[in-house]
Amino acid sequence: MKAYIINIGDEILLGQILNTNAHWMAQELQAQGVDLQKILTISDERQAIIDSLEQAKGQADLVLITGGLGPTKDDITKFTLADYFGMSLAFHAPSFQNIERLFEQFGRNRRPDERYKVQAEMPEGAQILINKMGTASGMWFQEEGSPIVVSMPGVPKEMKYLLQEEVFPRLAQLPGRSNIVQQTWLCFGKGETDVSSALEDFEAQLPTAIKLAYLPNTKTGYLRLRLTAKGQEEAALVQAVQEEGAKLCQILGPKLIIGQEGDFLEAKLGELLRKKGKTIGTAESCTGGNIAHKITAIPGCSDYFMGSVVAYSNKVKMQQLGVAAETLDTEGAVSEATVRQMLSGLIKNLKVDYGIVSSGIAGPGGGRPDKPVGTIWLAIGSAEKQWVQKLELGNNRARNIEMSSSIALNLMRLFLLES
Known part of the structure; x- marks a missing residue:
C-alpha cells in the first residue's frame, strides 16, 4: 500500500x-507496512486541497489529511472534501453527542453553541x-478506483488517537495487506561506510524478503540498523528477522552494538553500573551538564548516579575539582592534563567509583590556531585507571555538545565492558 500525507495549515507553511505530525505519521506508517510516497504541506485553500488530491490519484492507495476541521470559518477541509466527493452534509448525532460529552467532561458551564452543531454536520x-480526544470527527472516504482518503484534525493528540484507534484497525482489515516485521539495532563508534563494509557479506546473504x-544521526552519532521483512506469514517473518538480527550482532559485536531501538547509551551505561554495583558522577565544562542530564533521564538512576559539577570557569575547576592553577596557566583548560585532574578531583570529592569529564571549545567562538573550535577533551575512568580522548569536531555548538556527550557516554560504556 502506497500513501500520501497532506498537512493543511498556513501556520506550517x-x-x-x-x-511534527508528518514526522510521527511517517514513522507509524512505516511500522504498519505502508510505503509513504510523498508528504505535502498546503495552505488553507480549497483549490490547494483539490490539487493535492488530484496529484495523489494513480500514485497512492491511501491519502491521510490533517488540519482544517475546527469550528471556525477558516476551517474548510470538511466542506471541500464533501464537494470533491459529491456528498451533502447532514447533522451527525454521534459526533454532536461526543462534543456534548467533552463539554461536560471539561466542566464547561454551557452547552455547545451553533458553531459546534455545524461542526457535527458530516458528509x-x-x-x-468519532474523535474522543476532541470535537472534530474524522472522515473516511472510500470510492472504487480512487485512493482511500482519511481526514483528521491537526491537533497532534487527536490525530494520533484517530490514526491508532480508528484508521489502522480499518487498514488491517483490507484485503491483500502484507505483514511487516522490523527490528532496529543501535550502533555507536563507527560511521555508516565502515559498518556497511563490515556487513557486505551479511547483506549479500539476506533473504529477498528482508x-x-x-x-545515521549526524547530531548524536548514533547509527540505526533496521531489518525489515515483508510477506504474508507473520510468524515466519518474525523468526527470519530474529535469526538475521542475531547474525548481525555477532558480526559487529557488543562494542559496536549498543542494543535495540530505545537502548540508548545512557540506559546501557546504567545497566552496567547497576550490575557491577558501582557509582558514577560527572564533571562538565563545555557540555554544561548535558551528560548528567542524559544519565538522569533514565528512571532509577539514583542507584548509581551521585551528582555532577558543572565546572564552566577555571575558578570552579580549581576550587571544586582541585585542578592546579599551574596546569591551567601552562596547558590551558582545554587540555589532557586538565581533564585528568578534573577526573581525579571528581572521584575524590564525590566519592564515586567512576567519573566522566569534559572540557573544550564548543563554539562558535573562542577558538585559536592550536585549539580550534570543536576541540574537546574527554576523560573517563576510576582512581586507578583513566582513558582520555581528544575530539576535533566542527563549529556547530549544539552538535558539539551533543556529539561529545554521546562519545563520553560510549567511552564509559566500553571502559566498563573491559573492566
Whole structure:
C-alpha cells in the first residue's frame, strides 16, 4: 500500500509551528507496512486541497489529511472534501453527542453553541470516525478506483488517537495487506561506510524478503540498523528477522552494538553500573551538564548516579575539582592534563567509583590556531585507571555538545565492558 500525507495549515507553511505530525505519521506508517510516497504541506485553500488530491490519484492507495476541521470559518477541509466527493452534509448525532460529552467532561458551564452543531454536520456517504480526544470527527472516504482518503484534525493528540484507534484497525482489515516485521539495532563508534563494509557479506546473504537500512544521526552519532521483512506469514517473518538480527550482532559485536531501538547509551551505561554495583558522577565544562542530564533521564538512576559539577570557569575547576592553577596557566583548560585532574578531583570529592569529564571549545567562538573550535577533551575512568580522548569536531555548538556527550557516554560504556 502506497500513501500520501497532506498537512493543511498556513501556520506550517509560514514556519510558525513545526510539522511534527508528518514526522510521527511517517514513522507509524512505516511500522504498519505502508510505503509513504510523498508528504505535502498546503495552505488553507480549497483549490490547494483539490490539487493535492488530484496529484495523489494513480500514485497512492491511501491519502491521510490533517488540519482544517475546527469550528471556525477558516476551517474548510470538511466542506471541500464533501464537494470533491459529491456528498451533502447532514447533522451527525454521534459526533454532536461526543462534543456534548467533552463539554461536560471539561466542566464547561454551557452547552455547545451553533458553531459546534455545524461542526457535527458530516458528509453523507463517508465513514465518520468519532474523535474522543476532541470535537472534530474524522472522515473516511472510500470510492472504487480512487485512493482511500482519511481526514483528521491537526491537533497532534487527536490525530494520533484517530490514526491508532480508528484508521489502522480499518487498514488491517483490507484485503491483500502484507505483514511487516522490523527490528532496529543501535550502533555507536563507527560511521555508516565502515559498518556497511563490515556487513557486505551479511547483506549479500539476506533473504529477498528482508532488507537492511542504514539510518545515521549526524547530531548524536548514533547509527540505526533496521531489518525489515515483508510477506504474508507473520510468524515466519518474525523468526527470519530474529535469526538475521542475531547474525548481525555477532558480526559487529557488543562494542559496536549498543542494543535495540530505545537502548540508548545512557540506559546501557546504567545497566552496567547497576550490575557491577558501582557509582558514577560527572564533571562538565563545555557540555554544561548535558551528560548528567542524559544519565538522569533514565528512571532509577539514583542507584548509581551521585551528582555532577558543572565546572564552566577555571575558578570552579580549581576550587571544586582541585585542578592546579599551574596546569591551567601552562596547558590551558582545554587540555589532557586538565581533564585528568578534573577526573581525579571528581572521584575524590564525590566519592564515586567512576567519573566522566569534559572540557573544550564548543563554539562558535573562542577558538585559536592550536585549539580550534570543536576541540574537546574527554576523560573517563576510576582512581586507578583513566582513558582520555581528544575530539576535533566542527563549529556547530549544539552538535558539539551533543556529539561529545554521546562519545563520553560510549567511552564509559566500553571502559566498563573491559573492566
